[in-house]
Amino acid sequence: MSITAGAAAAPPLELQGGRQRKQRTLWGDAWSQFRRNKLAIFGLLLLGTIVAGVLVGPLLYPVDPKAIDIMVSSQGPSAAHPMGTDDLGRDMLARVLYGGRISLSVGFVAMAIAIVVGTFVGLLAGYVRRIDNLLMRFTDMMLTLPQIPLLLVAMALFRDPLRQRFGLEMGAFIMVVTVIGVLGWMPTARMVRGSVLSLKQKEFVEAAVNVGSRSGSIMARHILPNVFGIIIVAATLEVAAAILTESTLSFLGVGFPPDVPTWGSLLYYGRNYMTQFPWMVLFPGLLISLTILGINFIGDGLRDALDPRQRS
Amino acid sequence: MGQYVIRRILTAIPTLIFISFVIFALLDLAPGDPTSNLPQSIPQEVKERIRQALGVNDPFLVRYAKWGYQFMVIEPLNALEKATGLQIGDSENRLRITSWTSRGKPVVDIIIERLPQTIWVVGTAYLLSLLLAVPLGIYAAYRQNSLFDQFSSVISVIGFSLPTFFTGVLLIQIFAVWLGWFPTLYNTTLRVNDWATFLEQLRQIAMPVAVLAFFQMATTSRFTRSSVIENLRMDYVRTARSKGLSEQLVVVRHVVRNSMIPVVTLVALGIPGIFGGAIVTEQIFAVNGIGQLLITSIQSNDIPVVQTCLMIFAVLVVLFNLVADITYGFLDPRIRYS
Numbered sequence: 085m086s087i088t089a090g091a092a093a094a095p096p097l098e099l100q101g102g103r104q105r106k107q108r109t110l111w112g113d114a115w116s117q118f119r120r121n122k123l124a125i126f127g128l129l130l131l132g133t134i135v136a137g138v139l140v141g142p143l144l145y146p147v148d149p150k151a152i153d154i155m156v157s158s159q160g161p162s163a164a165h166p167m168g169t170d171d172l173g174r175d176m177l178a179r180v181l182y183g184g185r186i187s188l189s190v191g192f193v194a195m196a197i198a199i200v201v202g203t204f205v206g207l208l209a210g211y212v213r214r215i216d217n218l219l220m221r222f223t224d225m226m227l228t229l230p231q232i233p234l235l236l237v238a239m240a241l242f243r244d245p246l247r248q249r250f251g252l253e254m255g256a257f258i259m260v261v262t263v264i265g266v267l268g269w270m271p272t273a274r275m276v277r278g279s280v281l282s283l284k285q286k287e288f289v290e291a292a293v294n295v296g297s298r299s300g301s302i303m304a305r306h307i308l309p310n311v312f313g314i315i316i317v318a319a320t321l322e323v324a325a326a327i328l329t330e331s332t333l334s335f336l337g338v339g340f341p342p343d344v345p346t347w348g349s350l351l352y353y354g355r356n357y358m359t360q361f362p363w364m365v366l367f368p369g370l371l372i373s374l375t376i377l378g379i380n381f382i383g384d385g386l387r388d389a390l391d392p393r394q395r396s
Numbered sequence: 397m398g399q400y401v402i403r404r405i406l407t408a409i410p411t412l413i414f415i416s417f418v419i420f421a422l423l424d425l426a427p428g429d430p431t432s433n434l435p436q437s438i439p440q441e442v443k444e445r446i447r448q449a450l451g452v453n454d455p456f457l458v459r460y461a462k463w464g465y466q467f468m469v470i471e472p473l474n475a476l477e478k479a480t481g482l483q484i485g486d487s488e489n490r491l492r493i494t495s496w497t498s499r500g501k502p503v504v505d506i507i508i509e510r511l512p513q514t515i516w517v518v519g520t521a522y523l524l525s526l527l528l529a530v531p532l533g534i535y536a537a538y539r540q541n542s543l544f545d546q547f548s549s550v551i552s553v554i555g556f557s558l559p560t561f562f563t564g565v566l567l568i569q570i571f572a573v574w575l576g577w578f579p580t581l582y583n584t585t586l587r588v589n590d591w592a593t594f595l596e597q598l599r600q601i602a603m604p605v606a607v608l609a610f611f612q613m614a615t616t617s618r619f620t621r622s623s624v625i626e627n628l629r630m631d632y633v634r635t636a637r638s639k640g641l642s643e644q645l646v647v648v649r650h651v652v653r654n655s656m657i658p659v660v661t662l663v664a665l666g667i668p669g670i671f672g673g674a675i676v677t678e679q680i681f682a683v684n685g686i687g688q689l690l691i692t693s694i695q696s697n698d699i700p701v702v703q704t705c706l707m708i709f710a711v712l713v714v715l716f717n718l719v720a721d722i723t724y725g726f727l728d729p730r731i732r733y734s
Contacts, residue, residue: 123550225414228717230709232672233690237702238422240694328559332676335561336691351561358565359573369562377557384553 114313117389124385130378134371138184149178149345161363168363170354180367183345186253187327187372190260190346194326197265199272199319203311206276211284211303220277227270235329238263239338256340260333264326272318279311313390320383324376331372347372397725404721408714415710416467420460423703466493467707471504496698503704507686513582514685517601518674521608526663529613533620533659534652540625548617555614560673564607564680571603578603582683604681612670619662623655630654657727664720668713 118124152172161168166177209219239259247255283289284307292302327347333339334348335355342353347368354364447453454462470492476482492502536545572580579600588597627633628651636646675687682688686705693701 123553225411228411228710228713229415229418230668230672230706230713232675233706233709234419234422236675236690236694237706241422241425324557331559332561335559336676336679338694351565355565358569362569365562365565365569369559369565373558373562376559377554380553380557 110313114386114389118385121385121388123381124389127378127381127385130374131382134184134375134378135188138181138188141181142178142185145177145181147175147178149174149182150343168361168367170357170361170364176363176367179345179350180347180371183347183350183368184371186257186340186344186346187330187348188375190257190264190330191323191327194261194264194268194330195319195322197261198268198322198326199315201265202269202272202318203276203308203315205269205273207280207303207308207311209273210277210280211299211307216277220274223270223273226267229267231267232329232332235263235267235333236336236338239333243338252341253344256344260330260339264329268322268325268329272315272322275314275318276311279314280307283307283310317383317387317390320379320386324379324383327372327379328376400725401722404718404725408718412711412714415714416464416707417460419703419706419710420463421456423699423706424456424459463493463703467704474502475504493700493704495693495701497693497696497701503701506689506701507704507708510684510686510689513683514671514674514678514687516597517604517677517683517685518608518670520601521605522612522667522670524605525609525612525616528609529616530620530656530659532613533617534624534647534655536617537621537624537628537655538647540628545621549621552614552618555610558611560607560611561676561680563610564604564677567603567607568680582681601683604677604683607677607680608670608673611673612666615666616659616662620655620659623658624651627651627655657724660727661720661724664716664723667716668709671709671712 152174154172168176170176170179205219205223209216209223243256243259246259249255250258289302289306292306297305330339330346331348331351334346335352337352340346340349342349350368351365351372354361354368358365474492493504495501495503495506532548536548539545568580571577582600582604583596586593586596586600588594633646633651636650637643641649671687674685675690677683678685678687679691686708690702690705693705
């Protein structure tokens, strides 16, 4: 009943302005803020180009990344092979495009795992006081695990059984993604918890409690949408971190095997030929760097745009 | 303060136990056998007896307790004996953690051989990055939104976006292969005993240090900048200015000192991280440090060495967390009493 009363009262207010003004939303505000940040837009374009190139590229450039042609081995960039060929005559552009698909999907899937777990833990810890201490203790302990060394060991130990079960490429993918995700959710959990704790004190949550909403629906309807900003920023940074971690692992020879091209494993493989054929290292390395640079610029822009406290 | 320190130390102990348990359990799941590197001519029964003597078939918790005892009691005792020359108990018959590959050499001895190289590289890089990053961050914050600030912000994002394995490989290609300024590989037999060898040492650590320092600098300068900016907005800065203090005094005495508190913490927390980063750098530049040891022992399935390396990394993390907490409590009284 009160809803109809509100609706009846609203139109005269809007008519006073003569024309109907466009509604301002949080996301609209954030976008207009984001647009003003030149570096963030640059990052968005950079990442967009790379993602589009990797998705569409193999369709426009249908060269088999695994086709060996010894006759044209180790050639520099030319019209036939824009990024040159490796020591077995495999086309570098095709390999870089193919590898990009794997590297980027590792980044996004690992991010998804880390964000889902982190958000879940953070929400629970922030909202349910009884388990807050326990969960945060656990999070802190997970944070003290030495990340890179532990990743190295975990990868090296469990790679083979998974490869046997899911095949060379899929096994490595599952392994890399799980390991990065499982060791990457803690920062998100802490940020989400902090934000939930302060949101819980707000009047609108109190109001929801007073009208008798259940805890679950308060969390889903009122708290979760308000921590989205933080989650998005965390997710952006997590993608960059995951791509970097995957390529580091592959570079150290424990991530994807050298015959599955990812940006990291291409670098690992090309390193031995670097002095004679620098293009084998240059292009994959450049693409990793540009991707991460783009994502970090976007992350910075998003943080400025989604955190109202920083607006002047 | 004393109570605060004790409380912090007490919370570090369960963390250490948790980490050691995770590391032990993880490696315990790994396929691997201490007798696999022995010659084929040894009969199976003998191998089985060796396994029994090593306690491979004991229950999990028994092995964990034994290993914990070795790592936490025997090895420190042994190190103490070596350092002081004293004889403590029956030191000859204490069972030390030994490597599966390097002819049964005690793992800690191997690590002590490797540690100086890592500390040379990591220490120099960290010091250099601090010396550059802190003044840079302060100046950028003081001239917020100036050209210098914008430039250094972009550089610092680039700094932590470029993966160290790529910058390292690029540096080798440019400065070692094309220009020939620095050696491509680290000479591990070099002993520093006079100026000439010291300069030689500086030359060969220049590139790995540059790679690590650039990465670290990016993070530290960014953090310093935001901390200084936050402090510049505080009321006490206005008070200091309005009572007529010179601008230099306001910045150096008031703003910088206060904004260094979180930076000190970050610096302490960053030390274990840079050891982790050194794994990649050591691999690229062939520095035979502890990171390279970890990788080679993973490849050769030398579980005791891997375990010990991991534990050392973990102890570093816990230790510097503790250092960070204690310095923070020391510098900022609000933390101590909350």
